[in-house]
Amino acid sequence: MGAERRGARGWAVDAALFAFGVFSWLYLSGDRMRLGLPSPPWLFELDQLAGIAALGLLWLRRRWPTQAAVVAVVLSTFSETTAFPLVVLLFGVVVRRPLRTAAWVFGGAVAAAAVYAVLRPAEMGVLGSLVFAVVLYGGVAGWGMFTRYRRALRARAAEQERDERERARARAREELARELHDLLGHRLSLLSLHAGAMEYRADLSPQELAGAAGVVREQSHLAMRDLREVIAVLRAPIGELPQPSMADLRALVEEARPGSRIAFAQTAEGEAPERSGRTAYRIVQEALTNARRHAEGAAVAVTVSGGPGEGLEVEVVSGPGRDGGPGSGHGLIGLEERTALAGGRLEYGPAEDGGWRVRAWLPWTA
Template sequence: MEQGLPSPAWLFEADRAAGLVGLGLLWLRRRWPVQAAVAAVAASAFAETIAFPMLVLMFTVVVHRRARTIVLLYAEAMAATVVYAFVRPDELGVGGGLAFAVVLYGAVAGWGLFVRYRLQLKARAAQQERAEREGARRRARDELARELHDLLGHRLSLLSLHAGAMEYRPDAPAGELAAAAGVVREQSHLAMRDLREVIAVLRAPIGELPQPTMADLRALVEEARPGSRIDLVEEVEGEAPERSGRTAYRIVQEALTNARRHAAGAPVRVAVSGGPGEGLSVEVENGPGRASGPGTGHGLVGIEERTALAGGRLRYGPTEAGGWLVQAWLPWTT
């Protein structure tokens, strides 16, 4: 027998065949990593040439499989090491062979766990990024929904108010009916204009949607006055910050819409006051009246969200006289 060759002689041929099989098992490591690793570890009980494919397959199992599977595979590998020490004894002996196997397999397990941890970090980062993108889309949809509600709810409530007046007062003087019909026609035209503006910027960033300011508040009240009794009191020192002014406008707009919808014909008082150092206060109060249409409650939820995002406070509820009061405070910040 040539020096260095295993005994009996057939073991040498089996060792070479096992090495070739091990190379073939590497092609299966992605589809059947556990089965391939188990076969390679079993062959390592008598073959040296399968060592490299076996380590690669064990590394794959550590990276991609559960702890229980890894432990069972390593138990098999240690058992195969003991069998190898008896089938092909060398100067290391059983104890030395086990010590060498523990160091070698431990290094493979450590590197595999490190790679596994890095892959998990990447997966979590990708998941977080997807969640952030979805959150951004959801916030954009919510913002667009609020814009649609604010833009069209105001117009449609005016339409409902004046159309209802024409329905309930068919015997009204021709001049009043003509005036109400004119308001309906004008508000229909404005509603279509607002809708076209929103659709035109639907693909644009939310920040590019038409945004009102405090300077538009008086125009908003004047637009709502036909058929309503609205008193506006403005005591604002200087120019209100853009964000707080826009939020105040939306609060007043929603409060007027709700007043027309739930208390048609009732008097409404709008008061806006404040300045640097004290913030911006908004108060809209309407008296009792008849309901002219159903409500969804989405508008109040929307202005609550707007106020919170602006860093302010909002409260609303019925008054002792049977009306409704909306009060808000907004910081004097941009």
Template sequence: MSDEGTGRRGARGLAVDLGVLAVGVFSWLFIAGERLNAQMPSPPWLFDLDMITGLLALPLLWFRRRWPTQTAVALVVVSTYAETVAFPLLVMLFSVVVRRPLRTAVWVYAGSLAAAGVYLVVRPDELGVAGGIGFALSLHAAVAGWGLFVRYRRQLEARAAQAEQDERERARQRARDELARELHDMLGHRLSLLSLHAGGMEYRPDAPAAELTRAAGVVREQSQLAMRDLREIIAILRAPIGELPQPTMADLRALVEEARPGMRIELAGQVEGDVPERSGRTAYRIVQEALTNARKHAENAPVQITVDGRPDEGLTVTVVNGPGNDTGPGSGHGLIGLEERAALAGGRLEYGPASDGGWRVHAWLPWTA
């Protein structure tokens, strides 16, 4: 909370405290005046004790937030003989209901009602014991009802604030998850290409010079592209992801051509019409991850990519690779991320072993996403 907000709340609290104290002083003067104009209590010294007790009770109003229970109990005790503490006592009873457990409030209220009964015996009222108890019950019920209303309203406000805080945290978590997926998809693809061609240069040092030169060129190109992707990731950290350029369906063929050196890839299928942006981006990421996994877990295996789509049927993406050499362990996070991507786009994704021992990834995406 800002200093300005704290200052406003402090000024408001001070104004409320001064207002409560002013009402307390007025209540003390009013009761004193009524007693001077009416029958004085007997013995006469009880009037003086009542006035002094009422004056001493007024400063306790400043402690109603910090020590409401303790001050309420003290006022309950003196209310057995002093009527000038009526207003401070009601304020403390209200504070106990608002700020303390309800069980505590019940005990304090019960003590206050018992003290009211003692007061009616010590200082009989024109209403009589029954009338006085009825009036005390009504007054206590009104204060308790108001206190419960304020208490539950504050609880609702606190829950709403907590729900808002939780939603902000979920939004931050979604942003972190999205960033993690972007890191995995963008850099995983580049680094797998680097690993493939660098591995070929390492294990085939006797390859023709032209082939080694071409592999070195791919390594250099993919290193530069990886650096570009890193700069984009840094931009993601500084700006919302939605403000950055994202791949579309039109970029799919370029992705396949980029991965073709060192892989046997066949792209087939027919897409009619313009693919919606979200579905096209999801399809691109699915193919990208499938190619990364094929390079890592099925080196030298053929890869068949089939993309079909039309407005009335949706978009289907199928990537199947044959069995090959597994060149590295997998965490499985990429496929889990693809499932999340497909679900967020309103589609579904399936993956698993193919009949020939390879691997198959199949996704359906809605045309309206």
């Protein structure tokens, strides 16, 4: 493990530990003056300096946890004011360094406690001091182990989530490539059909020949556009592309209406561009599917508005209902990628009444 970067939360934690360490140093120093100075008297002054040095080590525990703990262990052989910094530094070694290193530092701390008990005998005696040190340091080590494995579990869960999101994007990308492959094949088959008619039908009238040529020109343009989309799919992590258009929205809503309460309002001026219209269809379709799955029986409001110059806005709001269980979230990931591919943006999250809102803006461009 490398040096841990100290963020805003880290600065706050370290400042709080340092403040408590200063309080501990003042308390132990005052208590020692009240109970009587050690013999020889200069040991008390050395103890104070060691405690101040240990307080400084607290600011090094993230960058050099092992080195700081070893210095604190050495100081603890004669200093009682290093007690709190030593406990914090031992905890940091257990959390941030290999267990073998932590075991060596732990053993050194116990040995330092034995040396302290000999140099400065206490009421508990050498054996009592050793037992107290083992129990205290053992508790710190156990707490550190718990924190260490909890962090490891969180990191593993985050890594698994990232991998799952990447797999979801890969599946969506592959599906999009298949869709575009089929669509491109359809375009090329039309090109072949009309080109063949122009080649072998010598009896075509000028009007028929011009119509066939127009079809060839249009399908060639569409095939080139689809080919560019296929290349974009292979180069970027994007989501699946929808097949229908915005003109099919009403039929989609009507198909989903049986057994549901769906209000549909479409005020968009004119027919949206093909890509934005298809994306809007898929957004509404996915939102309705999620509403049926996670909020069965809830009212749903579908609104489609906008026009040239202002873009296309799609909003689907579902009220609270009977939750059908947690989802994988892959549908929303696909919506985000699909909307980004179309040049738009997507927002989703809980509604004020406890339901769910999906809102998207798409450009009014081809």
